[in-house]
Amino acid sequence: MQRDDRVTSAQAPSARLRPIALPVEHGGWGLLAAPVVLGLWLAPSLASVWLSLAALGVFLTRQPLKVALGDYRRGKRYPRTIWAERFALGYSAIALLGLSLAISSAAAPFWLPIALAAPFALGQLFFDLRKQSRALAAELCGAVAISALVAAMLLADGWPLPPALLAWLLLAMQAVTAIIYVRTRLRLARSEPARRAPAFFWHSVALVVASGFVALRWAGWPVGFVFALLALRCWIGLLPRSLATPTPWVGAQEVIASLITVAGIALGMPPLP
Structure with missing residues (x-):
């Protein structure tokens, strides 16, 4: 009999949620906090607040996305996979909400820093998929990408x-x-x-x-x-x-x-x- 790797949503509570829902690298919180604090200091606008919310959503999406994509690559579907999908979708919704509100309240376009940071963010995702999240190149890519938030906040405030x-x-x-x-x-x-x-x-x-x-x-x-x-x-x-x-x-x-x-x-x- 062929094994069925699928699971039902009723089985999902057996998964440990913390390592799925929250980043395992504690230093990442500091990397996120620095551009948020600097951006709100220099550009204390409503658009900066919403961009901070969007950045938080993107930051939190990374961990469950890594878990889900890793399971997909193995062709498996565990209880944790279901929870990872749920958290990734929920965090992504927060990011999209924050971005939408930032667009509506921004004094000027702020897309250029985000576009320039995108290759670094994709580089970090590449290392994540190869299970090399703690590699030096991965951490450097993530640091450069997340630091772009301050530039977006300043531009949104009219700098x-x-x-x-x-x-x-x-x-x-x-x-x-x-x-x-x-x-x-x-x-x-x-x-x-x-x-x-x-x-x-x-x-x-x-x-x-x-x-x-x-x-x-x-x-x-x-x-x-x-x-x-x-x-x-x-x-x-x-x-x-x-x-x-x-x-x-x-x-x-x-x-x-x-x-x-x-x-x-x-x-x-x-x-x-």
Whole structure:
């Protein structure tokens, strides 16, 4: 007798819902919070609120979508598959609702950053489908994609394109360097092979770029200051004596660093004409 892999909706409650409904990578919440906070700080408009809701829906859709697509690829249909489909559809509905409300309340079009971020989002989905969600390239793609939210929020509030893209770039630089730094630090703490040089290099690049924006007067001194702090944090955090810090404390330190960076970018953005 051929086995029937289908399940009925009555069987669905046997699935564990938390790993289906919520992201398993806790750092993703911080990556989402940074552009939301910065966008609402610089562009406190109704359109920004709705775009934040849309971004939350997209962010939450990723986990159940990964589960469902993974089961589809295996040709299986478990109780968790049904729940994954339900959560993915529900979160997608939230995203579409937020986007629709943002369109109706926006002062200007905001599609360009979303279009530019789409290849990075698709890149992250590609790695998700290959079960490589924790690969460095996957995390970097996700960080760059989600940072585009701040540019969309600024444009929706009527900001010109250059400062909106500048805010995206600065926030993406902070997220990318933070991912490289944390991965290096945690591997060194576990006595796994890891090189400090890439973390030092990319923090130096970010500092030079941020300082260049300040020198050109595209951004104020707080931008250069916070990226100098991030570089100092990287150097101190990768010292041998710092590696004994418990992992939860490392995460808390990164949340504080992200908030400081958001404040520096907000205070250092050029005033609107």
